[in-house]
Amino acid sequence: MKGSGGTAGGTEQFIIGACMAGAAVYFFFDSVRMLTGGAGLVSGMLGGGRGTGFWATSSMGIVFVPFGIGVFSLFVDASRKWAWWLTWIGLAILAIEMLSRIQFFMNMKTSHFILMLVLFLFGCALMFSSYRDRNQKPPAQRDAVP
Helix, strand or coil: CECHHHCECCHHHHHHHHHHHHHHHHHHHHCEEEEECCCCHHHHHHHCCCCCCCCCCCCCHHHHHHHHHHHHHHHHCCCCHHHHHHHHHHHHHHHHHHHHCEEEEECCCHHHHHHHHHHHHHHHHHHHHCCCCCCCCCHHHHHCCC
16 A cells, blocks of 8 residues: 555554644644734835824725726726726735734743644654655665675
8 A cells, every 4th residue: 555655654644743733733823813903014104104194094095096096097998008007006005005904913822832833843744754665774774785
């Protein structure tokens, strides 16, 4: 029977390693909180941060302007290349703005984090070592002259 990676054996070892790595990833994501809000990348630069500066803003409305102009121009004449570019650039700005507002917080002890890291690394090591052929002799025995 062929095992993981087409080698002989190692299937059980791969499954155990995948379960260990999967459990570590689950425990990690279970410990991370995600919050949104505050100033994003684009509105933070325009507004000087969290509601300070000359253009003080805490809204994202300004980042809709390029997208809105692009969509309006496409309704007028869809053959305009600059309107397509402006629409796609506006969508990219919106995506960057939304992603830059996400904040991640880890709420765990350092010892728990280290245990999760060891569990993940050990599981990955088991998965990768399961690809090694079990019937192959070690290099020292292969090169020895009888």
